[in-house]
Amino acid sequence: MTTNNEKLKWIYGMGATCFCAYFWTACSVNQAFQITNADTERLQNRGYGYSASKKELEEGYKLYVVKCGNCHNLVVPTKYTSYEWKFKYLERELQTAKVEDEREKKLISMFILAKAR
Numbered sequence: 615m616t617t618n619n620e621k622l623k624w625i626y627g628m629g630a631t632c633f634c635a636y637f638w639t640a641c642s643v644n645q646a647f648q649i650t651n652a653d654t655e656r657l658q659n660r661g662y663g664y665s666a667s668k669k670e671l672e673e674g675y676k677l678y679v680v681k682c683g684n685c686h687n688l689v690v691p692t693k694y695t696s697y698e699w700k701f702k703y704l705e706r707e708l709q710t711a712k713v714e715d716e717r718e719k720k721l722i723s724m725f726i727l728a729k730a731r
């Protein structure tokens with residue numbers, strides 16, 4: 615027979631596990647969007663003629679969240695290769711999202727291309 619004490623232990627145990635799982639998930643999701651020097655280098659080395667500072671990539675990320683998450687969930691950049699983004703999705707989706715400002719287009723593109731697979 616289980617005592618109340620054992621039941622309580624089990625409940626606290628589960629609580630702690632969920633709590634940790636929650637933070638672990640939140641952190642790894644955030645990491646996917648953290649801008650680092652590696653991202654600015656990757657963008658430059660990809661050869662699309664783009665070069666951006668960390669600050670510009672952060673601005674691109676903010677625009678991407680605002681402009682690209684309205685109709686569907688945000689599509690994580692790593693879902694596609696930079697090539698697929700560049701030649702398949704970016705132009706089409708920027709148009710769908712009615713991003714017309716050339717600077718905004720560029721910032722969103724640079725963020726996605728820096729973070730793409």
Ligand code: HEC
Binds near residue numbers: 682722
């Ligand atoms: C006005 C609504 C709307 C906005 C805003 C929008 N999309 Fe989409 N997006 C769609 C629809 C609808 C589809 C499915 C179309 C299809 O597959 O033919 C889609 C599909 C996609 C796909 C391919 C399917 C997938 O899930 O992998 C990608 C990638 C994508 N969108 C990225 C973006 C990005 C990046 C932005 C911001 C620039 C954006 N979308 C903004 C409506 C939108």
